[in-house]
Amino acid sequence: MNFSNHEYKNANKFSVSKTLRIFTVLICFVCLTAFTTKTDAGSYKVGDVATDFSLINIDGKMVSLSDYKTAKGFVVIFTCNTCPYAVAYEDRIVDLDKKYASKGYPVIAIMPNDTDVKPGDNMQAMQARAKAKGFTFPYLMDDGQKIYPQYGATKTPHVYILEKTTKGNIVKYIGAIDDNYQDAAAVKTKYAENAIDALLAGKEIAQKTTRAIGCSIKVK
Numbered sequence: 001m002n003f004s005n006h007e008y009k010n011a012n013k014f015s016v017s018k019t020l021r022i023f024t025v026l027i028c029f030v031c032l033t034a035f036t037t038k039t040d041a042g043s044y045k046v047g048d049v050a051t052d053f054s055l056i057n058i059d060g061k062m063v064s065l066s067d068y069k070t071a072k073g074f075v076v077i078f079t080c081n082t083c084p085y086a087v088a089y090e091d092r093i094v095d096l097d098k099k100y101a102s103k104g105y106p107v108i109a110i111m112p113n114d115t116d117v118k119p120g121d122n123m124q125a126m127q128a129r130a131k132a133k134g135f136t137f138p139y140l141m142d143d144g145q146k147i148y149p150q151y152g153a154t155k156t157p158h159v160y161i162l163e164k165t166t167k168g169n170i171v172k173y174i175g176a177i178d179d180n181y182q183d184a185a186a187v188k189t190k191y192a193e194n195a196i197d198a199l200l201a202g203k204e205i206a207q208k209t210t211r212a213i214g215c216s217i218k219v220k
Helices: 005-041 084-103 123-133 191-200
Strands: 055-057 073-078 107-111 139-141 158-165 168-175
Touching: 073 084, 073 168, 073 191, 084 107, 084 123, 084 191, 123 139, 158 191, 168 191
Parallel strands: 073 107, 107 139
Antiparallel strands: 055 139, 073 158, 158 168
8 A cells, every 4th residue: 555745744643643642641650650659558547556756846855656655545637837727727736635635635746848848847937836826735847757658648737546555556537627627616527526535435436537638748
C-alpha cells in the first residue's frame, strides 16, 4: 500500500500524539502509585498500636508518651500556629485538655510543619503562641518530620485518640475534633469528646473515623 506525502505526515503525527498520550498516562500512574505508597505505608488505622516518640517541648524538655505513667490514653493532635483552621480550634483544644487530662486523657499537641517553609511555626513562635493562649498541655515540635508520617496525619489539626493497654497505645479514633471549625457554638457533634467519653465508659466508639478538616502539613 502506497501512502501519499500528506497521508504519511498525518499518520506520523497521529503516531507521535498517541505515543505521547500513553507516555503521559504511564508517568501519571507511576507518580500516583509512588505518592499513594508513601502516604499509606505509615498511616495508622483504628486498632493499630502507635509507637512512642520523644519530641522536644516548648520548655526545652523531651516528652514521650511513656512519661505519663497514670494516663489511660492520649489525645494526640497535630496542629500549628499558622493554619487558620488550627487557630480556630485552639480554645477547643485547651478545653479538651482541661476536661479530660484529669480523667486520664491528656492532650499532646505536635507541630508537624517544616519551619523553613513556615517560619511562623518555629520554636520561638510556638512558645509565644502557647503563652498567649494559655496552653495547658505539651506543645511538641516534630523536628525532622519523622512522627506525623507514621501516624498518617495530613492536616492541621488532625486528631488521634489512643488508649493505653497492655499491648501498647491502641489507636481508637482518627479525624476531626468536631463538625464545625468555624463556630464552636454551632457544633452539633463533638467527635473527639464522644470518643473519649465512650472509652471512659468502657463502651464502643460509635464513630471511629471522620475526615480531618484543615491545612495541609508543610514540607520542603
